[in-house]
Amino acid sequence: MSSWLDYTINGLIVGNVYALVAVGLALIFGVSRLINFAQGSIYLVGAYIGWVAVVQLHTPLPLTIIVVAVAAALVGLIIERFGLRPLQNSVRIAPLLATIGISFVLDQLVMLTFSPNPRALPSQLPDVRFQVGGGTIGPLDLLIAGVGITSALLLFVFLRYSKLGWAVRATAQDRDAAMQMGVDVNRVNQAVFGIAAALGGVSGLLVGMYYNQIDTAMSLQATLKGVVAEVVGGAGNVPGAVIGSLLLGLVESYGVAVFGTSYRNLFAFLLLVVVLVLRPNGLFASARQAPPEPLTGTFIAPSRPVRIPRWALLVAVGVFAVLPLLPVSFYVLQTLINAWLLGMLALSLTLVAGTIGQVSLGHAALLAIGAYTSALLSLTFAVPVGLAIIAGGLMSAALGTALISPSFRLRGHYVSIATLAIGEIVSLVILNWESVTRGPIGISGIPPLSLFGYELISPTSIYWFSFAVMVVLALLQARLLSSHLGRSFRAIRDDDVAARAYGLSLNRYKSLAFIFGGFAAGVSGGIAAHLYSYINHETFNTQQSILALTVVILGGLGNVVGAIVGAVALVGLPEVFRIAAEYRILIYGIVLLLLVRFRPQGLLGTI
Amino acid sequence: MTNASPEPLLALSNINTFYGQAQVHFDLSINVARGHIVCLLGGNASGKSTTMKIILGLVKPRSGEVTFDGASLIGLTTPQIVRRGIASVPEARRLFADMSVRENILMGAFVRNDREAIAQDLDKMLTLFPKLGQRLSQRAGSLSGGEQQMVAMARALMSRPRMIVMDEPTMGLSPLYVDRVLELIRTINQEGVSVFMVEQNASLALEIAHEAYVLQTGKIVLSGSARALKDDPRVRDAYLGGAEAA
Numbered sequence: 131m132s133s134w135l136d137y138t139i140n141g142l143i144v145g146n147v148y149a150l151v152a153v154g155l156a157l158i159f160g161v162s163r164l165i166n167f168a169q170g171s172i173y174l175v176g177a178y179i180g181w182v183a184v185v186q187l188h189t190p191l192p193l194t195i196i197v198v199a200v201a202a203a204l205v206g207l208i209i210e211r212f213g214l215r216p217l218q219n220s221v222r223i224a225p226l227l228a229t230i231g232i233s234f235v236l237d238q239l240v241m242l243t244f245s246p247n248p249r250a251l252p253s254q255l256p257d258v259r260f261q262v263g264g265g266t267i268g269p270l271d272l273l274i275a276g277v278g279i280t281s282a283l284l285l286f287v288f289l290r291y292s293k294l295g296w297a298v299r300a301t302a303q304d305r306d307a308a309m310q311m312g313v314d315v316n317r318v319n320q321a322v323f324g325i326a327a328a329l330g331g332v333s334g335l336l337v338g339m340y341y342n343q344i345d346t347a348m349s350l351q352a353t354l355k356g357v358v359a360e361v362v363g364g365a366g367n368v369p370g371a372v373i374g375s376l377l378l379g380l381v382e383s384y385g386v387a388v389f390g391t392s393y394r395n396l397f398a399f400l401l402l403v404v405v406l407v408l409r410p411n412g413l414f415a416s417a418r419q420a421p422p423e424p425l426t427g428t429f430i431a432p433s434r435p436v437r438i439p440r441w442a443l444l445v446a447v448g449v450f451a452v453l454p455l456l457p458v459s460f461y462v463l464q465t466l467i468n469a470w471l472l473g474m475l476a477l478s479l480t481l482v483a484g485t486i487g488q489v490s491l492g493h494a495a496l497l498a499i500g501a502y503t504s505a506l507l508s509l510t511f512a513v514p515v516g517l518a519i520i521a522g523g524l525m526s527a528a529l530g531t532a533l534i535s536p537s538f539r540l541r542g543h544y545v546s547i548a549t550l551a552i553g554e555i556v557s558l559v560i561l562n563w564e565s566v567t568r569g570p571i572g573i574s575g576i577p578p579l580s581l582f583g584y585e586l587i588s589p590t591s592i593y594w595f596s597f598a599v600m601v602v603l604a605l606l607q608a609r610l611l612s613s614h615l616g617r618s619f620r621a622i623r624d625d626d627v628a629a630r631a632y633g634l635s636l637n638r639y640k641s642l643a644f645i646f647g648g649f650a651a652g653v654s655g656g657i658a659a660h661l662y663s664y665i666n667h668e669t670f671n672t673q674q675s676i677l678a679l680t681v682v683i684l685g686g687l688g689n690v691v692g693a694i695v696g697a698v699a700l701v702g703l704p705e706v707f708r709i710a711a712e713y714r715i716l717i718y719g720i721v722l723l724l725l726v727r728f729r730p731q732g733l734l735g736t737i
Numbered sequence: 738m739t740n741a742s743p744e745p746l747l748a749l750s751n752i753n754t755f756y757g758q759a760q761v762h763f764d765l766s767i768n769v770a771r772g773h774i775v776c777l778l779g780g781n782a783s784g785k786s787t788t789m790k791i792i793l794g795l796v797k798p799r800s801g802e803v804t805f806d807g808a809s810l811i812g813l814t815t816p817q818i819v820r821r822g823i824a825s826v827p828e829a830r831r832l833f834a835d836m837s838v839r840e841n842i843l844m845g846a847f848v849r850n851d852r853e854a855i856a857q858d859l860d861k862m863l864t865l866f867p868k869l870g871q872r873l874s875q876r877a878g879s880l881s882g883g884e885q886q887m888v889a890m891a892r893a894l895m896s897r898p899r900m901i902v903m904d905e906p907t908m909g910l911s912p913l914y915v916d917r918v919l920e921l922i923r924t925i926n927q928e929g930v931s932v933f934m935v936e937q938n939a940s941l942a943l944e945i946a947h948e949a950y951v952l953q954t955g956k957i958v959l960s961g962s963a964r965a966l967k968d969d970p971r972v973r974d975a976y977l978g979g980a981e982a983a
């Protein structure tokens with residue numbers, strides 16, 4: 131039915147769409163060494179503005195494209211001015227975290243305005259197909275190709291012949307030197323964000339028309355694909371981003387042709403990981419070229435952590451331990467159980483991101499590995515639940531560390547990208563490995579928590595169980611951090627070059643951190659599986675990874691007590707204020723933004 | 738032009754600079770008289786480049802004053818300072834490696850809008866730096882160190898500055914190019930541009946400078962006319978004997 135030519139055409143068309151996103155990412159990375167995780171949200175906004183224009187205002191196609199480009203550019207300018215410019219002198223990871231926060235806020239605003247239900251976005255073009263060789267091509271394909279080529283030409287002319295374009299290129303190559311020529315880098319940033327947003331918005335519009343459907347899940351997908359294409363092409367390399375995008379489109383399209391649709395993303399992320407590991411500067415970086423400097427050095431705001439006296443901690447543990455004996459509602463216990471589970475994940479992430487400085491954006495994958503291991507062992511092999519959870523923790527530790535280890539030599543932003551990709555890969559393998567994971571159907575009927583043969587059904591017993599596990603993990607981690615191991619971890623975080631010069635083996639210490647962190651997260655996932663009794667490949671998603679990161683920053687990166695305080699605060703406060711579920715992600719995004727801007731050291735301070 | 742005019746073109750007074758906790762400058766005061774070449778000498782890590790960055794607004798001092806032509810530069814951004822008439826030849830040249838030589842030179846005129854005069858100035862640069870003529874469309878990153886230095890100097894001149902600040906312009910160059918660069922600095926100066934240059938190589942710098950300052954771990958320990966310093970035994974011991982100052 132579909133010929134290879136069709137798959138090629140499809141790959142190139144999709145590649146064109148990716149290119150519109152990736153070129154913007156490359157421009158921004160070039161100028162400010164920042165991976166803009168809000169790029170996909172602008173794409174989403176573009177798609178929905180397009181929907182309003184087409185469906186409600188009935189604008190003709192050319193006008194629709196202009197409206198979307200202008201509106202998206204405005205959003206980009208606002209992000210640059212109010213979200214990022216205030217962070218110029220702040221810690222280097224701050225802008226990246228801010229773009230994550232901004233993407234949460236934008237996505238949720240779109241979802242609240244338009245509801246999460248998919249909408250049809252008609253293309254306004256005649257529905258005909260022309261025969262070309264052995265394949266077919268439609269007017270929309272031509273439109274997308276035309277927009278892609280026109281944008282590339284305009285961009286080329288801008289960069290090559292306009293004064294501002296020269297400033298953009300000069301800033302990308304040497305920011306300080308450009309300033310010494312009189313270039314106002316704020317204006318350059320503004321220009322680049324405006325252009326990137328306009329291209330991203332139009333891309334969202336075209337994709338919506340191509341599939342005749344838009345929904346809010348598009349955002350993260352677009353960011354991920356754009357980042358893949360950009361890194362494949364070489365971060366900050368604009369022509370590279372175009373070629374990387376076309377390559378990605380083709381790889382996906384052929385992959386789908388051979389293996390089926392559900393493999394599409396798997397190929398994208400495998401391509402990314404392979405490129406990251408083998409050629410972190412991208413496929414086209416010449417050997418002479420210095421690698422684009424990723425964000426290295428101190429990731430976290432130096433601060434004096436709040437000292438909490440031991441007796442106060444003991445009192446707090448005591449109060450929470452006897453809480454179920456007091457007349458509190460099940461609802462409170464339920465909420466706190468969620469907090470303890472999130473606390474375990476946060477312990478894991480605060481070690482990995484805070485103490486050793488590997489800012490992971492895929493931490494939920496560790497939950498998933500632990501959860502699936504524990505669920506399958508107890509279901510299929512009737513392993514006692516307590517043991518199965520421990521096995522889940524061990525599996526997360528082993529598999530998580532093995533998966534991330536090829537990326538140990540990466541630094542800064544690249545670590546975040548690699549972990550994000552690995553997180554996606556784990557979830558896609560779960561989706562596709564049906565014989566083991568039951569694929570999209572998920573695993574149901576997972577036995578409830580039990581300990582030594584006694585089932586833990588009542589909220590009280592579940593509460594005590596999860597609280598006790600979390601406290602034990604926290605104690606172990608605190609112990610670990612006060613040993614010489616903790617000092618080595620921090621030395622690597624603060625200056626890995628110097629740490630290596632002192633003879634510290636980076637790989638060994640990073641492995642140790644991921645092993646310990648993997649175990650804590652895996653245990654949390656395992657417990658969750660038995661609590662929920664049903665899990666699937668979407669139960670542990672990127673949103674949770676980002677939530678965990680917010681918790682960890684809220685508590686203070688590297689701070690053990692802070693991780694738990696952060697979890698309680700982030701889970702508990704929305705309950706206290708009875709904030710409706712659909713507003714919560716919005717609140718989390720805003721919390722992340724405010725923290726990064728005003729209190730990057732978190733509540734209790736970084737360690 | 739035998740005496741420095743009463744009001745210097747550039748004046749740094751009582752500058753104290755910190756990187757985090759570490760103090761880099763201690764009550765640093767430097768004057769550059771109009772039309773002069775002033776040289777700041779000092780060993781590695783004595784705070785020379787940081788002085789350049791203070792003038793250009795890339796680093797903010799914790800206290801002290803910087804004035805150019807009588808007006809304070811404190812609080813201005815780097816592009817604003819450049820527009821006042823200060824051009825720079827940064828340490829290690831810092832060309833835009835992937836842009837062509839022509840584009841690099843023209844980037845120097847970024848603050849100007851007079852297209853015709855810019856084109857004329859480009860021609861003038863090619864007479865001043867004849868070697869660059871055949872290299873105009875080449876990637877700047879592909880030039881030799883000496884050629885890159887020429888581009889960096891041409892780039893700085895393109896803004897028609899009143900003053901150029903240079904950070905170790907002879908570093909890493911072959912002896913032939915070192916002489917050429919010094920000669921060019923003198924030529925530029927004779928056309929009325931004041932020069933503030935940072936150097937480790939005292940004997941070279943003192944050949945062309947009018948005045949010089951010696952910086953040691955952030956403090957000015959000596960200053961005066963270049964001629965006097967050349968004969969000063971302390972400078973001779975510290976710098977001219979070939980031994981690096983600590």
Ligand SMILES: Nc1ncnc2c1ncn2[C@@H]1O[C@H](COP(=O)(O)OP(=O)(O)O)[C@@H](O)[C@H]1O
Pocket residue numbers: 756761779780781782783784785786787788
């Ligand atoms: N960005 C910076 N952050 C922290 N310390 C710096 C920075 N730049 C320079 N330093 C330190 O300040 C001191 C002076 O540096 P610099 O001005 O570059 O000296 P010079 O140019 O004389 O070699 C050195 O000890 C150097 O390590």
Ligand SMILES: [Mg+2]
Pocket residue numbers: 785786787828
């Ligand atoms: Mg220096």
